[in-house]
Amino acid sequence: MRYVYLTIFLIVVLGVSIMGFRGSISTRSPLEVFPDMDHQAKYKPQAESAFFADGRADRPRIPGTVAYARTSGGEADGSFLRADQAVFEGKDASGAWVKGFPTAVTIDPAQLLERGQDRYVIYCAPCHGGLGDGNGITKQYGMGATPTFHDERLRTLAEGEIFNVITHGKGNMLSYADKLPAEDRWAVIAYMRALQRAAHATPADVPPGHKSKLGIK
């Protein structure tokens, strides 16, 4: 009997030494104990496909595709087919850059500016810096000269042109259209304007309630 238990003990030791402990790092694929329906004949986003020639389950829009089953007539819907040129391209009817914000963009400081700050910190600050001075973290790692927002040229640049730069990129900066939808781009521009104003602020700009806090008379 002793030998039976000794054998069992050895088998357990052997089992543990082969199977290892929980949570150890391994490059091997996860084991599937009950794989029932774990893998179904359907595609999830960004999945692989053996059917399409390029191996992708996500299909690009076929060139020449037009939207249908909806009309832009009657009540004008500026977002349908991105018809509102000012909102989606930053251009007015004559093709010039929009100055100020398109009327379709609601400027509610509590929402637009906060959203702008949120998005700016995520997508812009790594290069342009939290203050918009072009001293983002990437500068220390060899990023080329990132312009400051606070010189005369960028302070007077039309909002529409800034929108165009975010949408299509400029110089070494690539497009951020995939990261920032149109309304977020306008929010970021509003926050950029706030940064510019803050960088050129005078004591007169500080609201009376905050003056004592900042030590300004």
Add this chain to the structure above:
Amino acid sequence: MSKLFPKSANKLPLQIIILVFVLGGIATAATTYYATNKYTNVGYAPVQPVPFSHALHSGQLGIDCRYCHVGVDKGPTSTVPTAQTCMNCHNQVKADSPLLQVVRDSYASGDPVPWVKVHQAPDYVYFNHSVHIARGVSCVECHGQVDQMDVVHQAKPLSMGFCLDCHREPEKFVRDPKLVTQLDWKHPRGVEGQLEDGKKFVHDWNIKPPQSCSGCHR
């Protein structure tokens, strides 16, 4: 007539019963320990086509998770970034690194970088990232401290029991949605503070995580 069985055979039935219990115990213990996600999935760290380090990009540089994982607060999927996202910086930073050749090829050709998926929910689970992000469930709750991982591995079991732990007691986990991507954030007043604020969030935002089957399966 000589004895057919030795005297020790009298003990045999008891010994067999004990042995059955011992073997059963070992089998139960082995299944509990080895047949759940805590063993089968946790620690999975596949070799990726590009040795991208989250510890460097997220931890050291402080780039927000959402800079690359754009879709996470907009829809169900936390999208894997396009090669263009990498090229936003790597068209200048380490632009000639041989390690980034795969990314440059992908950017030029349009074919995706063949990243290996680490966190794999079964196909019958319909998980939505954006609702969790919007209600202040941090990335860290399911993915661990990715900002400290050079090579990403699965840190949490992501089993149904794991999901239900939080769905039953969301107040232990929810935080201000502004802080969801700060993976090292802990409530400054510890567990008590977390519970206090968590209960407030759960009440104010009417958080009712589903515990019925159809909440996640359909």
